[in-house]
Amino acid sequence: MTSRRISDADVEAMLAGRRPADPELGVLSDAVDGIRRTYVTEMDDAHVVGLSGRLAAVAAAAPLDGGPVGASRPSSSGTRRRGAIALALAGLGAVAFGGAAMADEAAPGDFLYGLDRALEVVGINNGGAQERLAEVQALLADDEVEQALDTSVEAVEDMDGMDDDEAEELTGLLHAAESVLNEGSEQSLERREQVAAMLTFMTQTELTGREFGQAVSQHARGIVEPEAADEDAVAAEGGSGSEPAVEEDVTDEAPGNSGNANGGAGNSKEGSGSSGSNAGGAKSGDDAGSSTDEDAKPGPNSNSNPNATADTRGNSGDKSKSTSKD
């Protein structure tokens, strides 16, 4: 069955060109091999020799100074919005997905209509996103929060139609979702209930558009911690937040060489945030990438990514909320 999860070992085997242990993966393994064989090519000898000489000459003439270079750092463009949406998605996935199927068919006036509309905003009911949000829900159920966030971001990346206004409508959800995600398992149930209550509110309000977003934000403010709800306080708050994976603070910091090339091993908190590098809704993705290689960061210590997590615990929502107010 195709629904059965592929084990990590089999994934690695296939991607490394080895045979997976699961015999049912034979066809997939053949396809992966086919991809590899199709694209990887031998270089023409004359070309190699010619270019190598040229490369050697360039290297010999290259300046010896300048800051270190290396692989890329996390892209930040669009990630604030995307991260916010991801958290909102994750929150929805945790709380409301169970109702998504029903809500999909809700009509104006129905109890689920508001929820349906909210889900539409984040694309849950639009084709493939739904499947991925199911994955998010499953991951959250397993307390795989970072993975869930990563998956959420991926779902968001496939949503091309969302504009900034729509994104702002989600800032209230962001608060709630962040709250859910930042809590340990002990309190998450309560938080999730609160989020559910907020969603209920959403089903009952007749507000639309920006007003809808603002109202949701206001409602959500009652859910988050008082200090997190205080915009100014949160803005000034340090980066002690634990779970939030939004990387809004990973702005386009100067291409200095502090060695934070990307979220790498071990610090999975950065996961969702740093996963917003490309693809996605056309407009976001690749600003940082376009900067070419000069601003690439040092290779070796590229996993530190010190700025990536930080104080996102209410920040992102607050900031964007403040933009949506008045």
Place this chain on the structure above:
Amino acid sequence: MALGDYFDSVLAAARTGAAWAWESLYRDLAGNVGGYLRSRGAPDVEDLVSETFLSVAKDIHRFEGDESDFRSWVFTIAHRRMQDAFRKRGREVRTMDGDTAMEVAETHWLGDTESDAMNAMSLIEVESLISHLSEAQRDVLMLRVVGDLSVAEAAQALGRSEGAVKAIQSRALKVLRKKLADGASPFDGRER
């Protein structure tokens, strides 16, 4: 494949402008880099590969890290060059359609004529299959499969977390598996 224990000495020689060292580095990676670019539908792949390595040569004195870091760095540059090339062409990053794939196969393929024909067919088949992947999924899967990068290297090259790369590759494989089971590709998938 990888230079392993020789990498440090090759890198040191490359910094001094030794042609043999550059040949080693280039042979080791160029096929994978070109393959990755081709798999992503990049235009003018050979030019992009050359530009990528010229950038590497220009900044080689500033590079710090081991072989894994070096591989990630090279692919980072290649990926960015590709994105710039797409922007220049005013189009989104996407893989080739069948006609383009055939055109590329005819004009850019290296190797003998006989294998050209074989590869051209495979290219179309493969393009059909991977057309079902999202851009992010293609980035990750092609870096892993065609670029021969590890999860950590691919994450570094794309500026993503390893967790994200794992999640994306998992979904990508799931998509391929489903499409194969649905018979959506000429690989004639029949999973039981």
